[in-house]
Amino acid sequence: MTQATKNRVAPAQMSDAETLWYSGKWIDRVPQPISIVVLGAAMLGLWWLIAEMEFVSRILLPGPAETFGELWDTGKNIVSGGHLAVGLWITTREVLLGFLFAAVSGFVLGVVVGETLLGQRAVMPYLVALNALPKVAFAPVFVAWFGFGVNSKIVMAMFIAFFPVIVDTAAGLHAVDRDTLMLFQSMESNRWQTLRKLKLPSALPFIFAGLKTAAVFSVVGAVVGEYLGGGKGLGDAIRLSAQTLRIDRVFALIVYLGILGLLLFGAVAWAEKKLLFWHKSEIFEIQGTG
Amino acid sequence: MTAPADRVDRAGLLPRPVNDEVVRITELSKTFHKRHLTALEGVSLTLRHGTFTSVIGPSGCGKSTLLKIMAGLIPATSGEILLQGMPVTGPRQDIGIMFQQPTLLPWRTSIQNVLLPIEIRSGAAAAEAKAEDALQLLELVGLEGFDRVHPHELSGGMAQRVAICRMLITGPAILLLDEPFGALDELTREYMNVELQRICRERDATTFMVTHAIPEAVFLADRVLVMSARPGRIAEVVEVDLPRPRSLDMMTTPEFGALVRHVRHNLDMGTEAGGQP
Numbered sequence: 001m002t003q004a005t006k007n008r009v010a011p012a013q014m015s016d017a018e019t020l021w022y023s024g025k026w027i028d029r030v031p032q033p034i035s036i037v038v039l040g041a042a043m044l045g046l047w048w049l050i051a052e053m054e055f056v057s058r059i060l061l062p063g064p065a066e067t068f069g070e071l072w073d074t075g076k077n078i079v080s081g082g083h084l085a086v087g088l089w090i091t092t093r094e095v096l097l098g099f100l101f102a103a104v105s106g107f108v109l110g111v112v113v114g115e116t117l118l119g120q121r122a123v124m125p126y127l128v129a130l131n132a133l134p135k136v137a138f139a140p141v142f143v144a145w146f147g148f149g150v151n152s153k154i155v156m157a158m159f160i161a162f163f164p165v166i167v168d169t170a171a172g173l174h175a176v177d178r179d180t181l182m183l184f185q186s187m188e189s190n191r192w193q194t195l196r197k198l199k200l201p202s203a204l205p206f207i208f209a210g211l212k213t214a215a216v217f218s219v220v221g222a223v224v225g226e227y228l229g230g231g232k233g234l235g236d237a238i239r240l241s242a243q244t245l246r247i248d249r250v251f252a253l254i255v256y257l258g259i260l261g262l263l264l265f266g267a268v269a270w271a272e273k274k275l276l277f278w279h280k281s282e283i284f285e286i287q288g289t290g
Numbered sequence: 291m292t293a294p295a296d297r298v299d300r301a302g303l304l305p306r307p308v309n310d311e312v313v314r315i316t317e318l319s320k321t322f323h324k325r326h327l328t329a330l331e332g333v334s335l336t337l338r339h340g341t342f343t344s345v346i347g348p349s350g351c352g353k354s355t356l357l358k359i360m361a362g363l364i365p366a367t368s369g370e371i372l373l374q375g376m377p378v379t380g381p382r383q384d385i386g387i388m389f390q391q392p393t394l395l396p397w398r399t400s401i402q403n404v405l406l407p408i409e410i411r412s413g414a415a416a417a418e419a420k421a422e423d424a425l426q427l428l429e430l431v432g433l434e435g436f437d438r439v440h441p442h443e444l445s446g447g448m449a450q451r452v453a454i455c456r457m458l459i460t461g462p463a464i465l466l467l468d469e470p471f472g473a474l475d476e477l478t479r480e481y482m483n484v485e486l487q488r489i490c491r492e493r494d495a496t497t498f499m500v501t502h503a504i505p506e507a508v509f510l511a512d513r514v515l516v517m518s519a520r521p522g523r524i525a526e527v528v529e530v531d532l533p534r535p536r537s538l539d540m541m542t543t544p545e546f547g548a549l550v551r552h553v554r555h556n557l558d559m560g561t562e563a564g565g566q567p
Contacts, residue, residue, distance in 0.1 A: 177393065188381045
């Protein structure tokens with residue numbers, strides 16, 4: 001830090017190139033799309049190199065070419081309504097329903113925890129304890145309770161996804177501006193009015209941060225449920241492909257699951273942008289990493 | 291100019307005619323038992339109709355606590371506050387309050403923010419019926435045409451003007467201002483002080499303002515209450531008899547300077563706020 005600062009305040013003795021180099025600015029000046037493409041290409045090249053040199057068996061680590069070929073084939077299977085299309089549809093339904101239940105139950109519990117002293121004092125400790133458990137370990141329990149069908153996967157998706165919604169909703173209700181709260185008090189606002197007209201709207205950025213995390217987590221939950229509890233979703237297809245050492249197919253299916261997660265995340269982010277027109281986009285982006 | 295001592299009067303001992311009295315506070319004390327802190331001790335004062343009273347004092351002198359008790363937001367430990375002859379036991383419609391931050395709801399337009407107190411107290415229909423009043427208030431503070439603008443499109447000074455309108459919409463008998471322009475830059479702040487003077491005069495408002503800027507306190511006030519800390523009490527009352535309307539140029543006159551010096555002299559110099567202008 002001090003070295004860099006020193007260089008930056010004494011540029012007179014340095015050439016332009018040196019100044020740029022020392023202040024590290026040339027790399028910051030590269031436009032974002034170009035740096036993304038360059039970094040992506042570098043990683044692809046590294047992958048290709050590792051696969052080509054056969055540091056590990058070609059079967060265990062297929063190169064980019066095989067993987068993209070498989071991506072194309074699985075894509076054709078999905079578009080033409082093959083068995084992967086059925087699997088993708090099953091997983092999508094599990095993810096969407098799991099996310100929906102997580103959003104609703106997480107929001108309701110979050111309001112209870114954030115608004116009531118009992119919720120804060122009694123419910124929250126249990127939620128924290130429950131959250132600390134490895135939630136994935138519950139998958140066999142849900143399979144035992146809800147069977148090998150989609151239900152156990154929906155429950156698993158919901159179970160993993162609803163904690164961030166609870167915590168963020170409660171945190172959002174607590175983060176309300178104290179002066180504004182005092183203003184509402186001075187207007188003799190009752191509890192319901194304060195909740196509806198002040199606390200919930202100002203908690204929305206937090207709630208959306210929780211929902212965006214939940215969108216990603218619900219994909220995790222559904223796939224974990226499918227790994228452990230069978231069914232016909234993409235998770236099961238991945239498990240079968242891995243067992244038959246079709247790693248290229250595993251990669252291809254992971255890409256499609258990633259697209260599913262991204263689409264859901266994007267839909268939530270889009271709704272946030274539409275709804276929270278007053279909210280600063282920088283916070284939007286920082287929270288968007290969840 | 292008369293000697294400053296002539297302006298000094300002990301708090302609570304002011305013999306005033308009762309008829310135009312808006313607020314009467316007698317022997318008000320506040321103790322925070324949990325912190326074993328006596329925030330206020332034996333505060334007595336009266337606010338007459340149409341007057342502007344500034345309260346100044348070092349940090350921790352209880353000036354904000356006094357304002358919150360007057361607003362009915364926190365209870366006093368002992369003593370009494372009468373507003374228009376009725377004891378203040380909680381928030382009331384005839385009390386208007388404003389904070390350092392505009393505390394506007396960012397998802398509401400200016401006019402929706404102004405109408406919020408009506409909406410909370412009497413419902414959306416009553417607020418709708420008051421829309422014309424809200425527009426007139428926005429015009430009064432110089433925000434004509436900004437009624438459908440959201441707060442993030444307003445400057446800090448404009449946002450505080452909307453907050454002024456929101457405070458005025460219920461037609462309060464007393465305006466309580468807690469460092470209302472403390473978050474604004476110096477130029478905007480001076481301008482807002484002139485504006486506030488104009489608005490208060492046009493509305494014939496009774497105003498009680500907490501500040502820690504001495505020139506601001508003197509510029510706006512008919513009376514400056516100087517508070518001292520631990521325990522918080524009114525140490526001096528300085529009458530400001532400068533003619534109105536006051537302009538910013540007036541702040542360079544020797545009379546103004548003498549009053550500022552006098553107030554500063556009476557502030558407890560051992561604390562942080564005492565040394566500040």
